[in-house]
Amino acid sequence: MQRLLKRLTLKEDPSIYEDKDSHLARVLTVKDFLALGVGTIVSTSIFTLPGVVAANHAGPAVVFSFIVAAIVAGLVAFAYAEMAAAMPFAGSAYSWINVMFGEFFGWIAGWALLAEYFIALAFVGSGLSANLRGLLSPLGLTLPKALSNTFGTDGGVVDLIAVLVIALVSLLLSRGISKASRVENVLVVLKVLAVLTFIVVGATAIHVQNYVPFIPKYHLNADGSAFGGWQGIYAGVSMIFLAYIGFDSIAANSAEAKNPGKTMPRGILGSLVIAVVLFVAVALVLVGMFKYSSYANNAEPVGWALRQAGHPIVASVIQAIAVLGMFTALIGMTLAGSRLIYSFGRDGMLPKWLGKLHHNQPNNALLVLTIVAIIIGAFCPFAFLAQLISAGTLIAFMFVSLGIYALRRREGVDIAVPAFKMPFYPVLPAVAFLGALFVFMGLDIQAKLYAGVWFIVGLVIYFSYGMRHSYLAEKRQSETDTAGASASKVADATVEERD
Template identity: 55%
Template sequence: MKKLIQRLFWKQDPTVYSDKDAKLTPSLHTLDLVGLGTGMVVGTAIFTLPGIVAAEHTGPAVPLAFIVAAIGAGLSALAYAETSSVLPFAGSAFSWINVLFGEFLGWIAGWALLAEYFISVAFVASGWSAYMRGFLGSFGIYLPKALTGGFNPHKGSYVDILAAVAILIVGCLISRGLHQVSRIENTIVSVKLLVILMFIVVGATAIHPQNYTPFIPPHVPGTTFGGWQGIIAGTAQIFIAYVGFDAIAANTAETVNPQKTMPRGLIGTLVLGTGFFIAVSLVLVGMFKYNRYANNAEPAAWALRHSGHYITANLLSIVAIVGIFSALIAILLASSRLIYAFGRDGLLPRTLGHIDHKHVPNRALWLITFLAMILGSVFPFTFLATLVSAGTLVAFIFVSLGIYALRPREGQDLPDAQFKMPWYPVLPAVSALFSLVIFWGLNRDAKIMMAIWFLIGLIVYFAYGIRHSIINQEHQAK
């Protein structure tokens, strides 16, 4: 038993990751990272979540939920910035925790990330599908009911065909190489931000001040609506918006001068994304009473159409249709790098760690693409949103606590950090505690599903990973 416990905490030599990741070509600069991060942060969430969260949890106070989430994400972003500047490896938290705490905890962190990424791809595609159906519907074009949503026989839907198609298209695009993808991503993000600004300006002309009253509705006992209970519940659901931080960090090995570029990309994404979230949500809940956004996955375009701004609404829908692709690109890119890292370490079959002649881990990419197509076409949008937040929060807790293992090794057996998380040793603990409180605010279903997900992860690790990992082989060779 003692030997098994010692085995679980064998740490990976960082030079092993440096050597294996050398086949990945560094091509991302600060602007590319901000583009990837903003593409994810200011992606599906900004076009979809503010209305749903307002109707289900916060009422008009949805901007407060975004602010609380931004504080939690901002603290974690500081931890991410320091860690990525010292350990510039593919796989982000999975690889970092492997080096800092050992293989077993690294696997747990990586398995949480996999839930985050895997479900994020499906969630984003599901949001894209909702906007595409709304856009087509404005021209009188409707798909058969059976092909318009996740599996729900009571509503007559069985598969979301548009979500599956969106994921497949993005998978094909990423397989052609990272440099081309980053240019497309930056262009899409630029256009998307301009149209979001247009929504803010046009929507502001249709605001009715009475819709803000009461700003924080009283709490309804036995529910997660109203009061600070509703704001915390809304924050937990909104946290998916900040998945972009880990999506950036997953590409550290493909970043030019990551010691300086990565912190700039992370913090730039936080500032830009939070500002847009607050502005959009304020305008949205001011245009219509919050309860009218219930179960509406395209609230921004809906609000514009129902306030008479049809041209702007259709333009927003077009940009959302194209712009949500930027979020799909960012998260599918990050998830394929995580699967690659699992294969690189032998915790999943080694073939997934293969890199092709275009310097793309295509086998990992196509595995996650096809699995996400199945998930995104079967499960409903709001269910996916909650589960993503759970995986994100677990990863944030791991990375925040990782600073305590990282800081003593900086300048010793690890490089000195170009960026340091301030107010050490207090702030890492505050960051971890903040994420833990938000995690506790998740609904019961999300916690149960995450428990089941971790149980599956333990089975995979002890049945396969622990025996096939490169750490295990290195120790046996000694």
């Protein structure tokens, strides 16, 4: 048992990661990371979540749900910022935890994030498809159901548009991260302008009475979930937190950052601040325009509110820009997911060809991510899997928060002292851990069950493949063989002396 525990807690030398990732081009600036973060965080959810959570759980107090979720995300983001500044390695939490706590725990954190990237990428592709078809439909441009919906859903066979957009983003990224970042920067500016346009136009149609009561009286919904009171706000936090987790996609690309000690903290924390301000403003305007109950079962609350307020042209323009803006989320998730899979291959945890670079790009990992996301997003009904995104990511967040304690003991020893440090140490890392646990406990039982199944699959892969083929395992075996050979030589020399 002691031998197994020692094997599971084998830690990677950070200098090894520095050497392995040195072939990745360091070309990304603060501006690129801000665009990447805002583009991933401020995705379709800003046009849907405020209305959905207000109608189902919190009423006008949805603003508090956004703020509480932002506080928890912000605490974790401080931990991410220090980790990324100290260890700018591809793979973010997977690589950091591998160095801090050992290979097994790194695998658990990385496997948790992999669920996020696979499923989030598929969801955004599917969401882009649905919105684009909605825009084209009034023009008489429609696809047959067989090519519009996922397999087994309303006569669907494959969501063709989802396939094409995911493949298109993958092709763009395979040609180089610099080209992708330029496209990302332009689309993010357009998307932020669309959000600001809604805030300005929508603010002219606010009716103060729609904010009363700001925190509705608590009761249970028909499905047993909470509405109103602090219970409803808490239920909203667990739904909304999904919107903020995109800052992990920034950290996953830290091996490609210019001056990561400064670039990473500014990118991570800056993008989160921008996103929080936009989310809270959209929520306030939306629930002020119409009573929160109007948004029940409404798939496009922002567009609906603008049309009802007499701004149909603005609604159409915003929806069109939102479709374009979804490409930014696809780019961010694809970048981060491919770097995580590359990290698994780099370390031998998955087949080593996944860790190979082509023209300084992890295109093998990119191809695998694209194929899996297309299968999920185009062929499989996957609504129930959405729960996995928050559950898995929150587990990784807890690891990273606790990892700050291990990191501080090694800063200035075998890890350089970073330019940014998490404030109020040692209190804040513990608060960040408890905050992530607080949100995790608010997820429903299905989310925890699906996460459990996902981790069982991960454990099977680790013990059947990763543990046996990792570079750490090979390194340990090599050291054992060397020690054995040395001992044999000593024994032979002793025998010769006796003779």
